[in-house]
Amino acid sequence: MKARLSVMMFLQFFIWGGWFVTLGTFLANNLGASGGQIGMAFSTQSWGAIIAPFIIGLIADRYFNAERILAVLHLLGAVLLYQLYRAPDFIGFYPYVLAYMVIYMPTLALVNSVAFRQMSDPAQEFSRIRVWGTIGWIVAGLVISFVFAWDAQQSIATGALRNTFLMSAIASLALGLYSFTLPRTAPLKPEAGSGGxxxxxxxxxxxxxxxxxxxxxxxxxxxxxxxxxxxxxxxxxxxxxxxxxxxxxxxxxxxxxxxxxxxxxxxxxxxxxxxxxxxxxxxxxxxxxxxxxxxxxxxxxxxxxxxxxxxxxxxxxxxxxxxxxxxxxxxxxxxxxxxxxxxxxxxxxxxxxxxxxxxxxxxxxxxxxxxxxxxxxxxxxxxxxxxxxxxxxxxxxxxxxxxx
Missing domain, CATH: 1.20.1250.20 (MFS general substrate transporter like domains)
Structure with a gap:
């Protein structure tokens, strides 16, 4: 079980680290975005964080299994990441990155919910599983730089950083399918006086x-x-x-x-x-x-x-x-x-x-x-x-x- 949850965490943060770190470089060099436009793209993370409680708290936590919502969101995410890969300019790019972050940010809470519900002692066990998320982020950076060299000066000039979105789309598709195999995590009944x-x-x-x-x-x-x-x-x-x-x-x-x-x-x-x-x-x-x-x-x-x-x-x-x-x-x-x-x-x-x-x-x-x-x-x-x-x-x- 710990191995299965660790794979979930690895893919969760591999997806994010696979495109978010190089986003500013890609937008400036390949889509000709200004600093203000790059700020708009990064701020989609904030809009996702603001909207996430409504998606998780008002919908997922009450009506659906966490692992199924996680699967659906990552499958949708794979489609949106592919659209980011194909976007010709910032105007075509921004709506998709906004939509993607709105559905990605809730998955951060969902993977925690799936993990916590399988643990008998979360205080001792969670950090050993969550660290695989950080490893996933690190591996994404190593793949970009050392395996494909997409962030090398010549590669940036030819638009190779666009491939980071395709790589993350494939990983998102994999995690979406993999999430259907995760342990059943049914919604908890709210305590009296809670919610809202x-x-x-x-x-x-x-x-x-x-x-x-x-x-x-x-x-x-x-x-x-x-x-x-x-x-x-x-x-x-x-x-x-x-x-x-x-x-x-x-x-x-x-x-x-x-x-x-x-x-x-x-x-x-x-x-x-x-x-x-x-x-x-x-x-x-x-x-x-x-x-x-x-x-x-x-x-x-x-x-x-x-x-x-x-x-x-x-x-x-x-x-x-x-x-x-x-x-x-x-x-x-x-x-x-x-x-x-x-x-x-x-x-x-x-x-x-x-x-x-x-x-x-x-x-x-x-x-x-x-x-x-x-x-x-x-x-x-x-x-x-x-x-x-x-x-x-x-x-x-x-x-x-x-x-x-």
Whole structure:
């Protein structure tokens, strides 16, 4: 059973990593998209995150087996990914990427539901299965760079990155068919007094915002998504433009780092407390972008690799520790709603703003001929993250320890 669930996780994130990392590079170089248009394409992830609770909470969780919904969504996803492969320009591309992310984002919750329902001790078992999703993302990058070399300068020029959508479509078809073989995961009967749009969107946890420290954390979580969006949207195009070879595979260093720092995170929180953990995560964002701003593809290439490797600290020490902090602050009956609220705020609202800002800044510093003033582009999120860091350090008065 663990092997079957691990295959599910591997394919789930192989599909996403197979096209999302190189999306900005493909749109800029092959569809002639502007920074604003690239921001629109990436923000479809946010629209998917906003709409996902309705699809899962109001439909899937109540009326259908999770594994069957997962199968249908991935089969539809295969068709949409194939349409992305065939899209001739951005106008033809955008409706399909929006439709795809609206149906893909709910599958993130569905694979978790299928996995959790088969476990006797999720706290001990889930991480060993979920890590195969990260491995799937890494393998996708290695395939793009080292097996097919689609992200090499010559290949980008000939439009080879278009094949990433075809590869992901095949993987989505495989996972769609495979999902029909997964264990039956019937919808659970709702508990008395549970359900409703308010709970599904986490709105019944809004009372947490009456706590001053949590309100400061909540606002910081939304704002730090602006630097996060710059990484997702611009890192691969940046590395490709300055001539880094196999940029997609090298960005997988970030996922390896994420796994390692995920293991260290509980020890760090226990030793230093939640406030310092969150501050370290924020500071890592500023440091990462300074490294990107002043690194190059020559003698200073180590600065670029260090910035990529900081992904584990950037993501785990703020976003994952923020989920832990939210769980500790929320009353037991509101914990699921509280997680829904912080997810909606970050991946929904925060990333939506972040991708728009990243697109505008990238366009502002675009040069004639398609090149960019990358130093200025990266210094913007570096300064923004540093400003959030200082404001948070003064305003946040959270407890030193978070109970496990």
């Amino acid at each position: 749009i308010k709970q599904l969107l986490g709105l019944d946890a809004l009372g947490l915002l009456k706590d001053r420290s949590y309100l400061v954390f909540f606002i910081a979580s939304i704002l730090i998504c602006i630097p996060l969006a710059f990484y997702y949207q611009n890192a691969n195009p940046f590395l490709a433009e300055i001539g880094v070879t196999n940029p997609t595979a090298k960005m997988a260093i970030g996922q390896v780092s994420e796994v390692l720092f995920m293991l260290l995170l509980p020890l760090f929180i226990q030793r230093f407390g939640i406030k310092l953990t969150l501050l370290v995560g924020m500071l890592a964002w500023a440091l990462r972008y300074v490294l990107f701003a002043y690194g190059d593809n020559g003698e200073l290439v180590f600065m670029l690799f260090t910035g990529i490797a900081l992904h584990g600290i950037c993501y785990d020490f703020f976003f994952v520790s923020g989920q832990i902090y939210t769980d500790a602050k929320a009353p037991e009956r509101f914990r699921s709603s509280a997680q829904g609220l912080i997810t909606l705020a970050t991946y929904g609202v925060g990333m939506l703003i972040g991708f728009w800002v990243a697109g505008q800044v990238t366009d502002h510093y675009a040069a004639v001929g398609g090149s960019h003033d990358w130093r200025s582009i990266w210094l913007f999120p570096a300064g923004f993250a540093l400003l959030i860091f200082f404001c948070f350090s003064v305003a946040f008065k959270g407890r030193k320890r978070v109970a496990g």
